Amino acid sequence: METATLKKPTLPPIIERVWLDERKIKRAVRRIARQIDRDYAGLVPHLVTVMKGGVFFLTDLARALTIPHTLDFLAITSYGTHSQSGEVRITKDLDEPIAGRHVIIVEDILDTGLTLAYIYKNLERRKPASLKVCVFLDRPYRRLIDIPIAYKGFDAPDEFLVGYGLDWRQQYRSLPYIGIIKPEILRVDMQG
Numbered sequence: 522m523e524t525a526t527l528k529k530p531t532l533p534p535i536i537e538r539v540w541l542d543e544r545k546i547k548r549a550v551r552r553i554a555r556q557i558d559r560d561y562a563g564l565v566p567h568l569v570t571v572m573k574g575g576v577f578f579l580t581d582l583a584r585a586l587t588i589p590h591t592l593d594f595l596a597i598t599s600y601g602t603h604s605q606s607g608e609v610r611i612t613k614d615l616d617e618p619i620a621g622r623h624v625i626i627v628e629d630i631l632d633t634g635l636t637l638a639y640i641y642k643n644l645e646r647r648k649p650a651s652l653k654v655c656v657f658l659d660r661p662y663r664r665l666i667d668i669p670i671a672y673k674g675f676d677a678p679d680e681f682l683v684g685y686g687l688d689w690r691q692q693y694r695s696l697p698y699i700g701i702i703k704p705e706i707l708r709v710d711m712q713g
């Protein structure tokens with residue numbers, strides 16, 4: 522009997538190497554789902570993500586949960602940079618009210634915390650029964666605003682990452698792994 526071997530993915534030319542492969546991603550999603558299943562046993566959490574990046578993690582997380590849950594989406598626009606005090610505006614609001622519900626904000630990556638802090642405060646004003654944060658990737662060394670994280674996948678390196686929801690010029694979100702962009706690509710991108 523032959524044993525199946527994992528084929529190495531053919532990397533797009535902008536990617537230097539795979540940082541987090543598909544197997545590790547799936548394992549982390551299952552671990553987080555088990556934690557949520559345990560913490561929300563007997564409840565129906567309402568999972569909210571910010572489009573577009575968080576959709577991939579949210580979808581996998583929702584499939585891995587064994588408890589009943591509901592989903593909703595926000596879309597935002599940021600003016601200025603995330604590392605400075607850029608203005609954030611909601612361009613697509615939630616479809617359902619969250620008052621009295623157990624809400625989990627599901628994010629692909631947490632950097633400075635500025636955008637997530639805005640979203641957290643906005644949702645908190647709507648009086649949910651509880652409000653927690655679940656992030657797949659965290660960069661605590663970039664944090665400008667402290668955000669309480671209840672569930673986390675990995676600490677991310679200080680590299681430009683793409684795949685599994687993370688993009689470069691709105692591309693590469695659908696890669697099943699997370700790769701690091703070649704430094705020379707970023708240098709050329711910044712110059713022109």
